[in-house]
Amino acid sequence: MTFSIAARDGDAWGVAVASKFLAVGSVVPRVVPGTAAVASQAMARVAYLDELERALSDGHPVAAALADAVAADPGGDHRQVGVVGRDGAASYTGPSCLHWAGGRSGSDDTGSWAIQGNILTGPEVVEAMEDAWRAAAGQRLDDRLLAVLLAGDEAGGDARGRQSAALLVRCPGAGYDGGGVLADLRVDDHPDAPREIARLHRLSTLFFGTAEDVEPLTGPLREEVRGLLTQQGHAPGGEDDVETALEAWMGEENLENRHSPNGIDARVLEVLRAAPAG
Template sequence: MTFSIAARDGDAWGVAVASKFLAVGSIVPRVGLHGPAVATQAMARVAYLDELEAAVAAGTPVTEALAAAVAGDEGREHRQVGLVAPDGAASYTGSECLHWAGGRSGQDGDTAYAVQGNILVGPRVVEAMESAWHEGAGLPLDHRLLGVLLAGDTEGGDARGRQSAALLVRCPGAGYDGCGVVADLRVDDHDDAPRELARLHSLSTLFFGTPEDVQPLEGSLRGEVTWLLTALGHAPVDDDVAGALEAWAGEANLENRMTPDGVDARVLETLRETAGTSRTAG
């Protein structure tokens, strides 16, 4: 009833998951700041999360950790688990998981992944997810995992339909205030949960991302920004365009993207869109 990927890329660890199940993000994923990344699903045994995290922390190799956890579980044939640890990745699918069920895992240097799913429309879902993982090399892990999840959904995903999805990614020193949370997003009940998750992720990267494609506030761009801010009731005082932009950005929750070097591309895009909406409404 669920398809997921647990993965590592360098210092970043994460899980992305979707299912025809309420609030799948409250059950399936576990991501430690320094690993591991775990996904427990099918007839999910939540205790696997603590057991596997403790085993990896104790230095148990990934395959041994997963095998030991599964061996001690009487319901193992109904379970599915993906585990990514510092030494690699492994995926387990019990023999009594509802068809179609299966998984794949792999490692390449300091990247590793475990993809798994059950009650899927067919093996092409997992195959598409694995391909998307390789094709996404070089992307930030949160973007890469979201791409993998959407690839699985595009191939049909959960045979019963869509309901919930989640994305959890951690990396030391990253995220809001350097707390290590790159993304912690959940869609608990939505008829197109994977794409709603993508929409939330776009907002998250807008509000909590760092400046990119910065242009200096000079020439025609300075004039445009002045005009846009004025249209939104933030006319610069004493030609302090940067100050007016910062005041507007604070109201729009874009303060993380402010830079003394000019204006961030997504701030500029949002400013243009907001001023356009304001003119239309007026």
């Protein structure tokens, strides 16, 4: 009833998942940077999340940790699990998981991944997901996992349809206030959950990302920004107040993470240009 990827790329660890199931993000993922990324699904055993995190934290190899967890579970034949640790990745699909069910895992110089799904339209779903993982090498992990999730959905995804999705990615020092969260997004009930999670991710990246592609506030651009701020009710008080007015407007719009003393962030400028006159 679900397709997912658990992965690591450098110091970033994450899980992306979609399903015809209510609030899949409340059941499937666990991400502990430096230790584990786990996706527990099918007839999900939520206890696997704690068990595998503990085993990997204690230094057990990924394959052995997963094998031990499944062997100790009387319902193991009905489970599906993907797990990534410091030494690689593994994916398990119990023989009683509903057709089509299967997975792929691996490691290379771009990271480690475990991709799995059950009640899928066919093996082409996990194949497309693995192809997307490789094609997105070099991108930030949250972007990379989102590309994988959308590729799986476009290849057929859950045979029963769409309902929920989640994207959880952590990396030390990343995200809002350096708290270590690149993405923590859930769509619990939506007819096109994968694309809704992509929309939320675009907003999350905008609001919680930091300044990039900064353009100096000089010449015609300075005058354009002055006029746009005036339309928003933040008219600069003088020639030297454009920066002050811009910072005040950005604070009202929750864009303060993208403030730069050297000019205006390209995405902030895009939002300012698109904003209706106040």
